[in-house]
Amino acid sequence: MKKHVLSAAVALASLAGFSQGALAHAPGVTPDLEIFMSGATAPDKGLKALFTSMCTPGTLDIYRDDPGAASTKGRNHNAFFCTVSASEIPNLTVNGSAVTSAKILFHKRSQGGSAQGVNPLIDGVAIAHMRIDNGNCTNVGSGNWDCNAAGANLVNVVSDAGVSDVEPKLFVGPNKPSNASAVNPAQADAVLTVVPAASLIFGVPVTDNLYIALQKAQGLLDAPSSCSAGAYTEACMPSLSKEQVATLVSGQIKRWNEFSVNGTALTTLTAGMTYTDDTVNPPVVRNVTPSDTKLHFCKRIDGSGTGAQMYAKFLNNPCSTAGLDPDWGGSALAGPVKHEVSGSGDMELCLTDFARGTNTAKKVTSTNPDVFTTDVNPSLATGWAIGMQSLENNATHTRPYRFVKVDGVAPTLENVFKGRYMDWVEYTFQYRKAISQDKKTVIAQIAKDAGAPSIIATELNSGFVHPFGPSGYLANGNNFSYSHTLNLNAPVNPYSHEVKGSLSNCQVPVIKSVVNNNKPIN
Template sequence: MQVRLIALAALASCGASHALTPAQIDAARAAGTLKEVYVAGASAQRLFVGAWFQEQCKPTTFDVFFNGTGAAPSGSNHRAYSCELNKKVGNWAAGTKVLFVKRDQGGSTQGVVPVASGAAQDFMAVDGTCTATGKPSPATDILNAGFACNNVFSRLADAGVSDVEPALLNKPVNLLAPAVAVATTSLDVGTINQTVMAVAVNKKAYRALQEAQGLIGAGAALDDDPAKQPSLPRTFVSAAFSGKLSGGTADRRGWNVVIPASVDADVENKQVNVCRRNVGSGTQASFNAEFLNNDCSNVAGNKLAVLGQTTGTTNSTVVAPTTTAAALGTQWWNLGSGSGNVETCLGSTVENAAGTAYAIGVLSRENTPTPTGTTTDKGYRFVKLDGIAPTRDNAKVGAYGFVYAATMQWNKTTLTDTAVKSFLSQMRSNAGRAASLSIADVDTQEGVLAPPTTYSGPYAALTDAVTLKFASRVARNTSASCSPLAIVK
């Protein structure tokens, strides 16, 4: 990875390393020299956030913390990063010791509702109780945690991040029960980036789709050549997530819509396994708007219900599935509190189920099933939509439309630390610019765009290679995810 190479080169030239470990964090905290920042919400943004923070750090002081225990903590709910700054950020000078803690659990709503109402949340405790994982310290990659932390404590978030603007998360379909909207006038809200969202399937479904579409031969193994990436119709995706597809039904409308019996003789009985996020997720909210028109219309007949969820003006109740993940059956869905839960559902729960089981899900494109520079394979793959691949290059020019603006917000009353606010303001203003994205982790780069507001002049007049790589010429209306995506530059 680009970030790994930069960090390794810096380590080679700097001699002894001085990572900001749990013991050093405890010491700096006791001495009053540690600056701490706590951000909640939007697990789809966790790699983007982590990559930006790493850019601000002296490589020899950078450390990574995941929630969990042992040599391979999950990091599914919380992640954190520590270092000495390599330059001035906000009011903090180069050399300042900073701990940045990110809560992913619960998704985007946790970056909106508790922040707006001034309610405390659980955050991962990064201190001497954290244990070494055996991975490098200092860290060279935001995906390799040097320490596992298993405790939490309660405090106010300094800021929240959401995959869509707070107003959309106040819609009934996106609210946790009892679906009572919160006043967002207390929030200072601003766009932080544009995020490329994508549909994914487990590897067994991916291989079957490749064969069905003539991209590989009969019985051949899955082929990761980008030219052989299969496609799903948007209509099929909408139907799957709204509960209109299932295996084993009288009319056999399910996976057999896209996979013929010549590829899978049992396809008419294949269970439709859906790996989706729970209520309050910004990823799910963007999907609801994009594919179901929910909740972008006040007219019930103009939107589709969300599979596994009963929605009304006064409640938003999650309905438990009646079956389990399997190859054969009707339909099953899993509700995940973070992106990592969807990855596990697709690539482990369903991929490893007995028989040839198929699953579909949605993730931000900054996630990757095969992280660059590793031997990891998470067991799922992204698919095209109506023949268009979910790539940064397709999204930035409007060829691929599943793109939404993420926001960062803080409470104008409860965030009283001016230095923390200055740090966050600089992050919000600069993290989504092309110059910042260009030195982030190469896998993260595929899923984020620099909004049109981050560069001057028309898109057609751009000549700088870095800006052209990330600059988006498309946008929705400001803080209006339900508005159409259009070319604006």
């Protein structure tokens, strides 16, 4: 049986290269059903393969916003237009009548992150989505279109559905976007249908120069170790403790020379060290010690689910009134320096700029609406920067940053399965109860298929195998069976944040009380 078609409809970024029937559904074609989704960027890359498997072959056209650079296409807006059969989406209807197939135009806004898939749905607020019918899209071949997504090429629509890295009720405090109020739990329950999906692993990315500095500080480059500078195996990965990460992201450290190893500043310890940056062609030899020794924190904008999970896991915010604040001022002159960027692609650009001494990323200039026009690195300095990112990203190390261990544990499927790695959350799909049943049927299928173990293994995790081990997603152990051994062909997480009441990623994850003598306690 084929996979259900729009379970990948959320699959959104970096879709260049998919070849489908050219001009199958060009901008002038009238859709039978048009759906608008907004929210998290973290699941975007992971869900893209699911989408193509569900469209009738030869009918898919992909539309991406095109800011001008190849690396940023589809960063904020994507649209997918194809024919879907009723065999792919059971009970498919148009205007309430059963149909054998339908032309579905699916819009996904990623700009602004997870909260844009939560707060505007609850409040009934229209937000900007990309049009494809305004003469603003250019055919670039193989069913791919590049679109201008500015001004009159945007349309304000109340999203039908959203996707968020954490549950809607967590979008309060530092997770409230600038264009919305904090989530009211009772209102959220009244307005939204929320479907918990799979577990998604997150991590702490650091620039390559900082990665190597941490290797040096932790003795991984000294005899008798066989690790080389930048080696990315599990044995050679440096580590930061939960407390150290909290210290850094809460703005307690101004400059990296405040960190010392046996009384020697980290910046002094690495003086004179070089490494080869092979993420550029030809490779370039760079200094490990940066030209700018201030702490640089590449942070997602308020409303990001990637930010929300980090603050919950490392700062206990908003899970406790005593949680630490990630929204500190800092100092561009003395440090630390916070750079608030939009999506996961912007996070990569921010980390890349400080690894290479380039200036491609933009951080927030003004809010409500969020505008990103301020240069992140206008001085073209190199720096030691940390960020926040899901493990869907940079598996083949094409960007000059690497993930580090947390408390000595690498961010792998195996370590989450065994209850050893702590930085993961269960993401959710939600849709407005007021939308038509036509749309609910499609969106419900998205939520269902996105979390199936077999689909996770075949369509998602195959692209997230890092040098230190497989990572990405695990299915929900409250819905699917598991044994004491991780099955990479159908990965299921026995641990859950949905044990006491409804899903809360503030809960300490535990294995729920079930009759199962094969719980992985080892």
